[in-house]
Amino acid sequence: MSRFRVGCDQEGYYLEDSFSRQHPLRVNFSHPEFLTRLRGAGKKTELVARAVKAGGGVRVLDCTAGLARDAFVLASLGCEVTLVERSRVVSTLLLDGLKRARKVPELSFAANRIKLTNADSLVLMAQTSLEYDVIYIDPMFPEKPGAAAVRGPMQHLQRFLGTDEDAMALLSVALEVGCSRVVLKRPPQGDWISPIQPTHVFKNKNSRYEVFVS
Numbered sequence: 292m293s294r295f296r297v298g299c300d301q302e303g304y305y306l307e308d309s310f311s312r313q314h315p316l317r318v319n320f321s322h323p324e325f326l327t328r329l330r331g332a333g334k335k336t337e338l339v340a341r342a343v344k345a346g347g348g349v350r351v352l353d354c355t356a357g358l359a360r361d362a363f364v365l366a367s368l369g370c371e372v373t374l375v376e377r378s379r380v381v382s383t384l385l386l387d388g389l390k391r392a393r394k395v396p397e398l399s400f401a402a403n404r405i406k407l408t409n410a411d412s413l414v415l416m417a418q419t420s421l422e423y424d425v426i427y428i429d430p431m432f433p434e435k436p437g438a439a440a441v442r443g444p445m446q447h448l449q450r451f452l453g454t455d456e457d458a459m460a461l462l463s464v465a466l467e468v469g470c471s472r473v474v475l476k477r478p479p480q481g482d483w484i485s486p487i488q489p490t491h492v493f494k495n496k497n498s499r500y501e502v503f504v505s
């Protein structure tokens with residue numbers, strides 16, 4: 292029997308890890324913790340919003356969709372977000388979460404501003420003539436010994452997917468395609484060094500956003 296299993300019940304799709312006692316992973320934008328984040332979201336409270344320069348009509352290509360929490364915050368501030376996720380399982384959970392969110396009055400504004408593509412961003416960026424104001428990259432970096440471990444649903448996702456080895460490649464391609472703003476999210480401390488100097492850095496105790504403006 293395999294360790295991970297995708298299932299569906301009356302609440303929608305979920306991913307179960309038979310090695311863990313955590314609740315199955317779902318994409319649920321109605322979760323009380325996320326709703327609290329969303330209600331307080333603004334440029335003062337959300338570093339991602341400052342890094343992206345979020346606002347009405349800003350077109351964002353989110354190359355690493357994951358659970359789409361950052362994307363949802365950006366969309367709630369008026370951004371038009373295209374999500375790209377290469378894992379078919381994660382895309383299934385996401386699509387399901389977005390469909391449900393579109394039916395919730397408090398979430399529909401943001402959910403209707405998000406499109407999802409199941410693809411590899413490296414391939415997509417190389418093929419498409421891109422018309423975005425911002426490219427956003429948030430790969431799963433390896434955990435650093437001594438650093439605070441990721442928790443909750445993101446921990447679940449990390450167990451399922453492992454770390455993303457293509458962070459450098461994503462950044463390089465994003466910088467080459469001629470988008471005027473590229474934002475890379477990474478852990479606040481770590482060995483990972485960007486190949487070029489960012490124009491701006493926004494940092495708090497959980498994350499570091501490197502912004503490359505051309």
Ligand SMILES: C[S@@+](CC[C@H](N)C(=O)[O-])C[C@H]1O[C@@H](n2cnc3c(N)ncnc32)[C@H](O)[C@@H]1O
Pocket residue numbers: 354355356357358359360361362375376377378381410411412413429430431432452455457461
């Ligand atoms: C750390 S998670 C992103 C979390 C997300 N920002 C959020 O707020 O929930 C990284 C995700 O990016 C996806 N990913 C990594 N490299 C990718 C690529 N080249 N193309 C598409 N998706 C990619 C992984 O499968 C994973 O789901």
